[in-house]
Amino acid sequence: MQNFAFHRPKSLSEAVSALKQADEGKLLSGGQSLIPVMKLNLAAPSDLVCISSLDELRGIRTEAGRLIIGAATTHGEVDASAEVKTAIPALADLAAGIGDPQVRNRGTLGGSIAHNDPAADYPAAVVALDGEIATDRRTIKAEAFFSGMFETALDDDEIIVAVSFAVPDRAAYAKFPNPASRFAVVGVMVAQHKSGTRVAVVGAGANVFRATDMEKALDGSFDPSALDGVAVSADELTTDLQASAQYRAHLVTVMAKRAVAACG
Amino acid sequence: MATVSMRVNGKAVSADVEPATLLAELLREKLGLTGTHVGCDTSQCGACVVHVGGKSVKSCTMLAVEADGAEVKTIEGLAENGQLHPVQEAFREHHGLQCGFCTPGMIMSAVDLLARTSDPSEREIRDWLEGNLCRCTGYHNIVKAVQAAARAGRE
Numbered sequence A: 001m002q003n004f005a006f007h008r009p010k011s012l013s014e015a016v017s018a019l020k021q022a023d024e025g026k027l028l029s030g031g032q033s034l035i036p037v038m039k040l041n042l043a044a045p046s047d048l049v050c051i052s053s054l055d056e057l058r059g060i061r062t063e064a065g066r067l068i069i070g071a072a073t074t075h076g077e078v079d080a081s082a083e084v085k086t087a088i089p090a091l092a093d094l095a096a097g098i099g100d101p102q103v104r105n106r107g108t109l110g111g112s113i114a115h116n117d118p119a120a121d122y123p124a125a126v127v128a129l130d131g132e133i134a135t136d137r138r139t140i141k142a143e144a145f146f147s148g149m150f151e152t153a154l155d156d157d158e159i160i161v162a163v164s165f166a167v168p169d170r171a172a173y174a175k176f177p178n179p180a181s182r183f184a185v186v187g188v189m190v191a192q193h194k195s196g197t198r199v200a201v202v203g204a205g206a207n208v209f210r211a212t213d214m215e216k217a218l219d220g221s222f223d224p225s226a227l228d229g230v231a232v233s234a235d236e237l238t239t240d241l242q243a244s245a246q247y248r249a250h251l252v253t254v255m256a257k258r259a260v261a262a263c264g
Numbered sequence B: 001m002a003t004v005s006m007r008v009n010g011k012a013v014s015a016d017v018e019p020a021t022l023l024a025e026l027l028r029e030k031l032g033l034t035g036t037h038v039g040c041d042t043s044q045c046g047a048c049v050v051h052v053g054g055k056s057v058k059s060c061t062m063l064a065v066e067a068d069g070a071e072v073k074t075i076e077g078l079a080e081n082g083q084l085h086p087v088q089e090a091f092r093e094h095h096g097l098q099c100g101f102c103t104p105g106m107i108m109s110a111v112d113l114l115a116r117t118s119d120p121s122e123r124e125i126r127d128w129l130e131g132n133l134c135r136c137t138g139y140h141n142i143v144k145a146v147q148a149a150a151r152a153g154r155e
């Protein structure tokens, strides 16, 4: 791994200025994506700004029908949180299925969505739960946030502070994991809100997307059978070592049905 | 170079490290604690698992500077007064190891599990050990050992 200058700011504003002053600075949160990438020399930042213990990025609370989770909250903390389990149990389940316990003890919500790995789980929840991403300078709606494979709407020196999720009437996440890494070959979050059903898909394509035909079918009848014969097109989906685009398209319907069934 | 100070297995230690030094490198190369193994460069095998602040983490995926001020425990810190820790004893008793490469990480991970739940089901044990790969045992005896250690802990 190439060397870098290490900064441990004491506040969000110090973190923003450390990042602004750096040549090619990067934020370090749980390090569960960035450190592996740096070990393979696929990233070589000049400076690392460590934000994992900033108070402003921590904490879980409910406010006006929304659950708000600090960006530096670990997957393990989300899984264990009574507040999350009460408000949106599907979100605690999703966090509990990320990687392995050691990854969950370090990896964070903010790091996961900033990285926007196409096979990451959290983007499905952020989109299906009408997420809003609060940064040090603005609020970004979920669908504008995830702009492409490993890409987001964040500026280079912008820091995610918290993510707020709409508390749905019911929701569930179903994933077909890669057996080695647990990343999603296909993952589907189904959430029923007063305003309508949202179905968000990860793993299948280059970026998280909504399966709008499935949303319409489920608004008609919220039952797995409503998805019989409803499929996403394989045209834009990923073909790789693990699965062909056709197989992924098939899995999207299967996972969506499982998620609806799990909503109970 | 940065100076880091932490408690490792109950003892205060300080060392000068480059920021890019991994916690696993500090433990193995500067502190001579080679019980912590490094089995991959993709953060997937779990041979390097240690406890930081009481939680199991992959020491190959954490910088030494991130552990500044922390309480770190490695496999060398488990035995007390020459007595193996109950999880170590159970691995020995139930043949939970063959070559032993994965064992330090397996044990550190299992100890974290048993600190959270004293009576895990077989499913919970297998799920918990998701991040620890073993190329030898086929896992059955590892699960048996963790179950035995859990029983011993409850008695």
Ligand SMILES: Cc1cc2nc3c(=O)[nH]c(=O)nc-3n(C[C@H](O)[C@H](O)[C@H](O)COP(=O)(O)OP(=O)(O)OC[C@H]3O[C@@H](n4cnc5c(N)ncnc54)[C@H](O)[C@@H]3O)c2cc1C
Residues within 6 Å of the ligand: A026, A027, A028, A029, A030, A031, A032, A033, A034, A035, A036, A051, A071, A072, A097, A098, A099, A100, A103, A106, A107, A108, A109, A110, A111, A112, A113, A114, A115, A117, A119, A120, A121, A122, A154, A158, A159, A160, A161, A181, A182, A183, A184, B042, B043, B044
């Ligand atoms: C073996 C293994 C298995 C895994 N399995 C899964 C899985 O099944 N599902 C899954 O979803 N993920 C999985 N992951 C990834 C894991 O969830 C990571 O924790 C997560 O992707 C990154 O979070 P982090 O806090 O570790 O971020 P870091 O690695 O610290 O950072 C990642 C990126 O985000 C940026 N960043 C971090 N915090 C912020 C912030 N607050 N604002 C702006 N930018 C920020 C960093 O600069 C960096 O570019 C796995 C990882 C490993 C090693």
Ligand code: FES
Residues within 6 Å of the ligand: B037, B038, B039, B040, B041, B042, B043, B044, B045, B046, B047, B048, B049, B058, B059, B060, B061
């Ligand atoms: S050495 Fe393989 S996970 Fe750390």
Ligand code: FES
Residues within 6 Å of the ligand: B096, B097, B098, B099, B100, B101, B102, B103, B133, B134, B135, B136, B137
């Ligand atoms: S005993 Fe050889 S790798 Fe587990």
